[in-house]
Amino acid sequence: MTEVASIVRRVLGDAAADEVLATVDLGHGWCQAPSVATAAVERADVAHALHVVLYADLMEVVPSAAAYAVDQRAAGRGVVLDHAAVRTVAWPAGALPPGIEQVTRILRPLGYERHATYPLTRLRMTGHAYAHLDRPEVVPQWFVSELHPDTFSPAFQDAVTRVLAPSTDPLDTATRDRLARLAADRSLPLDDAVALVDALRRSFGRQHPLPTDRDHDLLRAESAEMAWIATEGTTCNHCTDRVDDVAAVADRERERGRPIKDTVEVSASGRVRQTAHRATTVVRALRTLEGDVVEREVPGSFFEVISRDPLPEGGLDLAFDAANATGIFAMTRPADAGEPGEPA
Known part of the structure; x- marks a missing residue:
């Protein structure tokens, strides 16, 4: 059993671990699991295990992703996890660091480094791509986006403040200590690696209370992306199969009646091609100003597929593309929302 699988099994339990480990392709060259709990687990293994755990969590709440996984297992193919995505806001957020720092304070100790930045102008956001320093083609990347409220109306900014101000920080002292040791030593004992992945798993979620229905409406009128963050927070927005x-995959998904995007996004280089399932609809209980509860159907997370061609000089093209990303963001836009950059 690989170190990645050992961590996943201890975090998820046998039943959930059996399913996800039968689904994913963990790649090649992984060391065998340590025989004792004090053996060192490399940061790349910790980073990969976290991604597998978050993918398992996503399959629990995105039925189309779970159905896709069943098909891949039946075909004898392992899902190659390419990247995951989270959304942040460049704005004060209570006890949390603002913007991408909420996530990068986790990614850096895991061994990730930002390798590119993408202006998502129509969305009034910026995308940041993080690849792993040790095994960039095997350990899944992260695409961390940041919304800029200062480019929206004062009323929008006030609503963002009301939503984010009560945010709490999910990283406790023990988790911070493990991250610091992982950053310094580039490895952790197995027991600590398991505890860290379990704690970080819980950090990918909404860290603030649900918004009022009034604030949700106000945010949605100017930015479907901020409205998504208001109800979903830093939940893993999507995971991706390479x-x-x-x-061809999109055509098969369409034949199976799954909610696949109508088109494939192609990068300016032509080497990166992406499409995705439309976001799962979820129900969130919002509060009214009078204190009543109103249930709203809103977009949740989704699942993506991507193809990457080799670079002319060799190696896989791990880049993203601003136009591609903008197209993929549309998967969480409500059906009655306007185009990015227009009132939703």
């Missing part, structure tokens, strides 16, 4: 032919 496939050989994304167009």
